[in-house]
Amino acid sequence: MAKRFVIGVAVLGILVIFGFAALAWQPVIAPVAPPAPGSFMRALVEEGAALASGGNCADCHTARGGQKFAGGYAMATPLGVIYSSNITPDQETGIGTWSEAAFARAMREGVARDGSLLFPAFPYDHFTELSDNDVKALYAYFMTRAPVRAPARENALPFPLNVRYLQAGWRLLFFRPGRFEPDSSRSAEWNRGAYLAQSLSHCGACHTPRNRLGAEKPDRAYAGAVVDNWIAPPLTAANPAPVPWTEDELFSYLRKGDSSLHGSAAGPMARIVRDLSALPDRDIQALATYFADVDHAGDRLASRDPAVARAMSSARLGAGQEFEPGAHIYSVACAYCHYNSRHLALNSTLNLPDPNNLIEVVLHGIRAAEGTRDVVMPGFAQALGDADIAHVADYLRRTRTTLPPWSDLDAKIVAIRGSANASQ
Helix, strand or coil: CHHHHHHHHHHHHHHHHHHHHHHHCCCCCCCCCCCCHHHCCHHHHHHHHHHHHHCCHHHHCECCCCCCCCECCEEEECCEEEECCCCCCCCCCCCCCCCHHHHHHHHHHCECCCCCECCCCCCHHHHCCCCHHHHHHHHHHHCCCCCCCCCCCCCECCCCCCCHHHHHHHHHHHCCCCCCCCCCCCCHHHHHHHHHHHHHCCCHHHHCCECCCCCECHHHCCCCEEECCEEECCCCCCCCCCCCCCHHHHHHHHHHCEECCCEECCCHHHHHHHHHCCCCHHHHHHHHHHHHHHCCHHHHHHHHHHHHHHHHCHHHHHCCCCCCHHHHHHHHHCCCCCCCHHHHHHCHHHHCCCCHHHHHHHHHCECHHHCCCCCCECCCCCCCCHHHHHHHHHHHHHHHCCCCCCCCHHHHHHHHHHHHHHHC
């Protein structure tokens, strides 16, 4: 009996191994001669350029100081560091020998031309919803870029997470391939915004929390997450901003990087706004329409004017505190530009449950090159110590909001400053 049991377990194990191998196996797609750039219609290439920008492709596929789209960008995940790949048409180290079918499979299914499974740091779980025309345009654009020889960097993932075959298990659990399906009960504009948000611009990749295996939690879509020390706030009604994100405010923010009732884009979001500039106004309006519905802004319009009135009267919260350390540092280092400090009471950054975004901006500022038009702020990493920044953050939180003070402020400043120093 025992012998039969052992044999049965062994046979079952072998069947499981072979079944998993069959699940993980993907065929190789034969290489092709690199298509001549002139073989693609100019209009299609231009459309692909706009789509690639709207999908933020360069930001992830360009290493710091590296050549555009040549890969090597380090993506720090809770499971280890993954380096992006070279997507220029170099024949040896890029995608120069990839057919359009191979490109489409990688985009929509997360499978490379050689049949290897891509790690989901590449958001194929979003790109799977892309239309045939958009995939065709993206292919035309990338195959007409200048080829760059840039061998892939080895990922820093622990065993067994570095075994690509095991990605088959992740895919089985979390990946559901399929094209975007419009909602017939919604307007064409809403559906266009949903398509862009869910596929090309993959907004949930940053704004949706993930489980321990790195998969987005579908039941908490757009509920907010932490990305590279920055808070990607909720895009739902749970967003803590004092006033709702209406269509008009969303359009202004996504088009110009600034909202009079919420503040300016900074950090990763500033680069997103820069890249979205390649999309036409109608697409930005569609995104605004979609997310204004996601956050139920229309149901909360009545709260806007009272919230603005409270913000404009927030100066009294700082009465009698003019000579405390935070107020003094603010008056010396910040007030020259932020002279109308009452507007800070509306700033989404001060109303977040964590101080990360404020710390990042104070330390590193906002550079003109980051893409937000007409918004520049110097970084104070060299001028202010950790205690100084803590004083300013505490002062602003206390005098411009009625929210409880941030906890572990000192420790978070030290951690964020240290993380920036380590990445340099």
